[in-house]
Amino acid sequence: MTYTYNNVYIKDKYTIGGMYEKDGPIGKYFDKTYKDDLYINQNSWEKAEIHLLKEAVEKLIKKQKLKNSDIDLIISGDLSNQLATSNYAIRDTNIPFLGVYNACSTIAEAIIIGSSFIESKKIENCIVATASHNMAAEKQFRNPTEYGTPKHKTATFTATGAVSVLLSKNKTNLKVGSVTIGKICDLGINDVNHMGAAMAPAAAETIYEHLTSLGRDSTYYDLIVTGDLGIYGKNILLEYLKTKYNLDISNNYDDCGTMLYDLDNQPVLAGGSGPVCSALVSFGYLLKLMNDKKMKRILIVPTGALFSPTLLFQKETIPSIAHAISVEVV
Amino acid sequence: MTYTYNNVYIKDKYTIGGMYEKDGPIGKYFDKTYKDDLYINQNSWEKAEIHLLKEAVEKLIKKQKLKNSDIDLIISGDLSNQLATSNYAIRDTNIPFLGVYNACSTIAEAIIIGSSFIESKKIENCIVATASHNMAAEKQFRNPTEYGTPKHKTATFTATGAVSVLLSKNKTNLKVGSVTIGKICDLGINDVNHMGAAMAPAAAETIYEHLTSLGRDSTYYDLIVTGDLGIYGKNILLEYLKTKYNLDISNNYDDCGTMLYDLDNQPVLAGGSGPVCSALVSFGYLLKLMNDKKMKRILIVPTGALFSPTLLFQKETIPSIAHAISVEVV
Numbered sequence: 001m002t003y004t005y006n007n008v009y010i011k012d013k014y015t016i017g018g019m020y021e022k023d024g025p026i027g028k029y030f031d032k033t034y035k036d037d038l039y040i041n042q043n044s045w046e047k048a049e050i051h052l053l054k055e056a057v058e059k060l061i062k063k064q065k066l067k068n069s070d071i072d073l074i075i076s077g078d079l080s081n082q083l084a085t086s087n088y089a090i091r092d093t094n095i096p097f098l099g100v101y102n103a104c105s106t107i108a109e110a111i112i113i114g115s116s117f118i119e120s121k122k123i124e125n126c127i128v129a130t131a132s133h134n135m136a137a138e139k140q141f142r143n144p145t146e147y148g149t150p151k152h153k154t155a156t157f158t159a160t161g162a163v164s165v166l167l168s169k170n171k172t173n174l175k176v177g178s179v180t181i182g183k184i185c186d187l188g189i190n191d192v193n194h195m196g197a198a199m200a201p202a203a204a205e206t207i208y209e210h211l212t213s214l215g216r217d218s219t220y221y222d223l224i225v226t227g228d229l230g231i232y233g234k235n236i237l238l239e240y241l242k243t244k245y246n247l248d249i250s251n252n253y254d255d256c257g258t259m260l261y262d263l264d265n266q267p268v269l270a271g272g273s274g275p276v277c278s279a280l281v282s283f284g285y286l287l288k289l290m291n292d293k294k295m296k297r298i299l300i301v302p303t304g305a306l307f308s309p310t311l312l313f314q315k316e317t318i319p320s321i322a323h324a325i326s327v328e329v330v
Numbered sequence: 331m332t333y334t335y336n337n338v339y340i341k342d343k344y345t346i347g348g349m350y351e352k353d354g355p356i357g358k359y360f361d362k363t364y365k366d367d368l369y370i371n372q373n374s375w376e377k378a379e380i381h382l383l384k385e386a387v388e389k390l391i392k393k394q395k396l397k398n399s400d401i402d403l404i405i406s407g408d409l410s411n412q413l414a415t416s417n418y419a420i421r422d423t424n425i426p427f428l429g430v431y432n433a434c435s436t437i438a439e440a441i442i443i444g445s446s447f448i449e450s451k452k453i454e455n456c457i458v459a460t461a462s463h464n465m466a467a468e469k470q471f472r473n474p475t476e477y478g479t480p481k482h483k484t485a486t487f488t489a490t491g492a493v494s495v496l497l498s499k500n501k502t503n504l505k506v507g508s509v510t511i512g513k514i515c516d517l518g519i520n521d522v523n524h525m526g527a528a529m530a531p532a533a534a535e536t537i538y539e540h541l542t543s544l545g546r547d548s549t550y551y552d553l554i555v556t557g558d559l560g561i562y563g564k565n566i567l568l569e570y571l572k573t574k575y576n577l578d579i580s581n582n583y584d585d586c587g588t589m590l591y592d593l594d595n596q597p598v599l600a601g602g603s604g605p606v607c608s609a610l611v612s613f614g615y616l617l618k619l620m621n622d623k624k625m626k627r628i629l630i631v632p633t634g635a636l637f638s639p640t641l642l643f644q645k646e647t648i649p650s651i652a653h654a655i656s657v658e659v660v
Contacts, residue, residue: 001402001426003452044644072331073511081411083431084638087514091649096331096511098439099431099636101413109428113443120450122333140640181403181426184417306429308414310470314374319421 001181002213002324008115008176010327011125011166014060015284016052018134018160020268024261026285030161031059037160038135046080049133049162053078053089056162057129064166071095071166072123075114077106078131078275079158081140085131095127103304104228105182106130107163107279108323114167115176124169131162132274141309142192155193156230156257156273163279174290177297177326180210186319190312195320196233196257196270199303202320203229204240207301208247210324218249221326222295223286227278227302228257230270256281256302278302282327290329297328331511332543332654338445338506340657341455341496344390345614346382348464348490350598354591356615360491361389367490368465376410379463379492383408383419386492387459394496401425401496402453405444407436408461408605409488411470415461425457433634434558435512436460437493437609438653444497445506454499461492462604471639472522485523486560486587486603493609504620507627507656510540516649520642525650526563526587526600529633532650533559534570536631538577540654548579552625553616556652557608557632558587560600586611586632608632612657620659627658 015030018040022033032055034040040048053076061068074093076086077100090097102109110128117123135145137158143149167176185202203226211218218224229237234255241247256278257271282300289295307318345360348370352363362385364370370378383406391398404423406416407430420427432439440458447453465475467488473479497506515532533556541548548554559567564585571577586608587601612630619625637648 001453046638046640046644077431080638081640082433082636082638084636084641087636087638087649088641088646091514091516094513096513097432097651098443098511101407101429101431102427103412113428113446116443116446116450116452119452120446122446122449123331181428183424183426184421186421306412306414306417308376308410308412308417310376310411311414311418314376316418319417321427 002178002210004178005115005119005176007169008118009168009170009172010174011168011172012060012064013163013165013283013287014056014063015280016056016162017280020266021159021161021260021280029288030284045133045136045139046084049080049085049131049136050088052162053085053129053131056164057127060127060164060166068093068095071125071127073117073126075100075110075126076129077101077110079137102321103306104273104275105302105304105321105323106275108302108325111176111325112179112181112323118167118169126167127164128167129164130275130279132158132276134158134160137274151269152193153269154232155269156195156228156271157268158274159260159272159277159280161276161280163276163283165283173329175328175330177328178214180206180324182206182321182323184306184319184321186317188317190317195305196230197236198305198318199320200229200233200236201240203301203303203322204237206322206324208241208245218252221252221297221299224249224253224299225301226255228273229255229303230257232270234258297326300325300327332508332540334508335445335449335506337499338448339498339500339502340504341498341502342390342394343493343495343613343617344386344393345610346386346492347610350596351489351491351590351610354596359618360614375463375466375469376414379410379415379461379466380418382492383415383459383461386494387457390457390494390496398423398425401455401457403447403456405430405440405456406459407431407440409467432651433636434603434605435632435634435651435653436605438632438655441506441655442509442511442653448497448499456497457494458497459494460605460609462488462606464488464490467604481599482523483599484562485599486525486558486601487598488604489590489602489607489610491606491610493606493613495613503659505658505660507658508544510536510654512536512651512653514636514649514651516647518647520647525635526560527566528635528648529650530559530563530566531570533631533633533652534567536652536654538571538575548582551582551627551629554579554583554629555631556585558603559585559633560587562600564588627656630655630657
């Protein structure tokens with residue numbers, strides 16, 4: 001499902017990174033970073049993640065000199081069970097709220113939904129937001145961190161941080177252009193330590209559909225970035241597109257999971273993941289390149305592994321999804 | 331946030347109930363019911379829930395003599411962690427997918443989002459869907475069922491079943507009229523065995539906003555139904571509206587949780603809950619009354635408790651939300 005928005009603009013964003021994100025190559029571009037990655041002045045990892053998201057939303061509203069009552073809608077999602085991070089972070093805002101979940105592609109889903117509300121003229125603006133926290137995610141999805149379970153090199157590292165983006169019907173120099181809503185893909189991978197492999201086909205199918213539906217060559221974009229495939233998943237994506245569709249995007253393709261960290265010197269295995277990974281890279285860094293006139297059009301393709309630990313224990317595989325959003329300088 | 335849709339219609343629905351729902355007063359109106367509530371030919375409760383949702387989506391498409399490729403989008407959500415029910419049920423459809431979560435008000439959220447896509451003319455139709463399974467929900471949210479923990483009479487009973495609804499831009503006799511997107515409410519209740527009390531204020535605020543924003547008297551509707559407040563929450567809602575807003579809706583108000591079961595003779599405590607509860611009552615029963623010309627306008631107000639067991643263990647309270655959707659005969 002690919003189509004174009006005509007009246008949706010990016011007004012502003014607020015990006016917060018944790019300590020690993022701060023020390024990465026693009027850490028200096030974030031609006032705020034924390035040195036203490038674990039607790040961020042809270043007494044649990046879950047509450048730290050809530051604090052990050054709450055701060056990202058509040059600071060964005062403040063940065064724009066707006067009041068909460070000026071915001072028509074918040075759309076937010078995260079990895080925490082029952083979307084607890086979003087629910088508790090947004091609880092006191094008194095702003096209409098919709099919770100969304102497509103795992104690490106959640107920010108893409110939120111932008112697509114928010115844009116459809118603006119395009120349908122039902123609202124004038126909305127905040128879309130997401131967050132993740134490395135330790136909260138490890139605790140919920142994998143082994144208790146205290147076990148010290150060794151990790152395979154193909155595993156990714158959940159990023160810590162929060163990102164909020166203000167979408168508006170009022171013209172700015174950056175617009176939400178064309179989007180592709182992805183379909184679920186499942187090629188039978190069941191290794192949670194190789195999610196790049198599970199998600200790469202979903203990303204490839206979405207990119208292929210996006211380009212062919214719009215009759216665009218990949219060079220239409222200055223950069224196509226996937227969400228969190230990591231170094232191994234990135235290569236699988238390139239191979240998949242070449243083999244299945246004879247499409248080579250290697251000249252203008254990268255993955256947010258490999259851009260967020262210094263892979264040679266930080267202990268992040270195959271790269272970053274988590275819903276905030278693609279959000280930090282896209283809205284913390286790529287938007288700056290666009291504002292600096294170094295890029296004109298980018299295609300952001302956040303990727304999500306829609307698995308559940310409970311179902312994996314029941315011998316299920318990892319379904320995946322990817323949505324694409326073009327951001328263009330106007 | 332209240333507004334009106336002009337071009338969104340309900341084309342059809344498919345409703346499936348479990349054995350308790352079958353034996354309730356409206357059980358005979360569902361498209362299908364199961365006698366075996368637990369496994370439904372599957373080997374786990376989670377897989378049984380997936381099976382229900384998959385069947386509801388497939389049968390709706392079949393009933394309408396459509397192919398999967400005729401459906402532009404599926405929007406679905408459920409109580410299962412990571413929305414596993416929706417992800418696995420929709421995995422093989424090859425239809426673009428967005429996952430949503432507002433706990434038991436999820437079907438309302440899905441309808442509002444789907445309607446905004448249709449109204450923005452980006453899609454022509456979409457399926458919105460939800461499911462819940464009593465045992466899967468008990469296992470995930472409360473004590474392992476095998477413990478036999480006694481329940482307080484204010485606790486509700488998660489309904490088992492699945493509902494899918496086909497929304498379309500093409501005119502039918504039933505339209506999605508005005509909607510209100512709710513705000514999160516939290517009055518400090520932390521008792522998971524009294525969720526009706528936690529959710530009643532959210533429902534009351536949404537109903538009040540809906541009526542006042544549109545300048546409507548409550549009698550504009552033949553019936554206003556909340557999602558799953560149960561017998562105690564229902565009274566709290568009426569009291570809250572009377573005390574805070576001097577608004578009496580008792581003449582045309584009911585709660586789906588109390589309509590789904592025979593409360594005197596079924597072991598369901600204060601009534602039904604779960605995202606499928608309001609969906610079964612609204613689309614399995616009330617839509618029939620509208621088609622039979624016994625009602626012309628209803629306001630459906632599914633209610634959701636946005637709590638997380640993890641955060642409750644960390645001494646948090648239960649945030650709640652409610653969205654309102656009017657369905658009107660045209």
